[in-house]
Amino acid sequence: MPVSISRRTFLSAIAAAGTMRCRRAAAQSAVTRLILLGTAGGPRPQRARAASAQVIISNDVAYVIDCGDGVARQLALAEVPLPTLRHIFITHHHSDHNADYGNLILLAWTAGLRTRVDTWGPAPLERMTKLFFDMNAYDIDARISNEGRVPLTPLVHVHEIRDGRVVMSDDNVKVTAALVDHPPVVPAFAYRFDARDRSIVISGDTAPSESLVKLARGADVLVHSVMYPPAIDRLVGRVPNASALKESILRHQTPADEAGGIAEAAGVKTLVLSHFVPADDPQVTDEMWIEAAQSRFRGKVILGRDLLEI
Ligand SMILES: [Zn+2]
Numbered sequence: 001m002p003v004s005i006s007r008r009t010f011l012s013a014i015a016a017a018g019t020m021r022c023r024r025a026a027a028q029s030a031v032t033r034l035i036l037l038g039t040a041g042g043p044r045p046q047r048a049r050a051a052s053a054q055v056i057i058s059n060d061v062a063y064v065i066d067c068g069d070g071v072a073r074q075l076a077l078a079e080v081p082l083p084t085l086r087h088i089f090i091t092h093h094h095s096d097h098n099a100d101y102g103n104l105i106l107l108a109w110t111a112g113l114r115t116r117v118d119t120w121g122p123a124p125l126e127r128m129t130k131l132f133f134d135m136n137a138y139d140i141d142a143r144i145s146n147e148g149r150v151p152l153t154p155l156v157h158v159h160e161i162r163d164g165r166v167v168m169s170d171d172n173v174k175v176t177a178a179l180v181d182h183p184p185v186v187p188a189f190a191y192r193f194d195a196r197d198r199s200i201v202i203s204g205d206t207a208p209s210e211s212l213v214k215l216a217r218g219a220d221v222l223v224h225s226v227m228y229p230p231a232i233d234r235l236v237g238r239v240p241n242a243s244a245l246k247e248s249i250l251r252h253q254t255p256a257d258e259a260g261g262i263a264e265a266a267g268v269k270t271l272v273l274s275h276f277v278p279a280d281d282p283q284v285t286d287e288m289w290i291e292a293a294q295s296r297f298r299g300k301v302i303l304g305r306d307l308l309e310i
Pocket of ligand 1 (some may be wrong): 247
């Protein structure tokens with residue numbers, strides 16, 4: 001009967017709407033997730049840790065911060081669906097932070113991405129994005145014509161950031177950038193994510209930085225890059241083609257104890273150590289990193305490792 005069919009349709013539509021409302025409410029009350037994807041400092045591939053990257057997930061939307069070597073693979077290992085990629089933030093243009101920037105976009109697209117992606121970071125991000133698409137035009141065009149994929153290039157919107165400011169906000173997060181001190185790389189940014197339930201700050205690479213203290217004020221979580229100065233001589237001994245590497249590292253990174261001091265000054269609840277320099281020196285134990293940070297910080301210290309969710 002038409003009446004009963006329409007009544008049944010009407011009732012099931014109400015039920016579906018109710019289910020959707022419940023799902024949406026459940027999703028919105030869910031915690032904002034932070035997963036460390038890569039925790040090594042430096043671009044040299046190594047067994048112990050992947051290069052720098054992390055993802056924040058809110059309402060099934062993925063915000064990736066930095067794209068070191070293997071970031072797409074690390075997302076797969078973390079069981080984050082690549083098509084949920086929505087925003088990419090690059091802190092600065094060192095290869096341990098951007099080597100797989102283009103590859104992440106391309107590989108997410110091959111994994112089913114068909115929606116907009118916004119990317120944020122210092123110049124020349126726009127040119128890098130264009131050159132990457134040019135370099136990979138053969139594969140991209142082939143997959144569009146052979147596999148019926150949506151064109152990739154129009155999905156990607158690049159935003160170059162020149163100074164510290166609120167860079168974007170949506171239903172899930174407000175993102176604020178601050179200039180940090182990573183000479184001679186200018187500009188280099190830290191990013192703060194203020195979500196409904198928590199605030200997370202990613203330092204990027206920086207020497208001890210007052211602007212980072214200001215950005216991180218009162219945050220729940222600060223992920224800070226760290227180095228262990230007594231081990232730097234052994235580290236540079238393993239890299240034979242960079243005669244000024246030691247001076248460069250000492251000038252533009254933060255010792256673990258000073259990262260503790262930054263966390264204390266900012267009044268954050270939890271300090272997460274990451275971007276370890278060195279990342280693979282057996283003489284620098286987990287306890288040594290943690291004790292160094294705790295020497296200047298009374299809050300909780302977490303030793304970062306790949307795929308750790310915080
Ligand atoms: Zn760097």
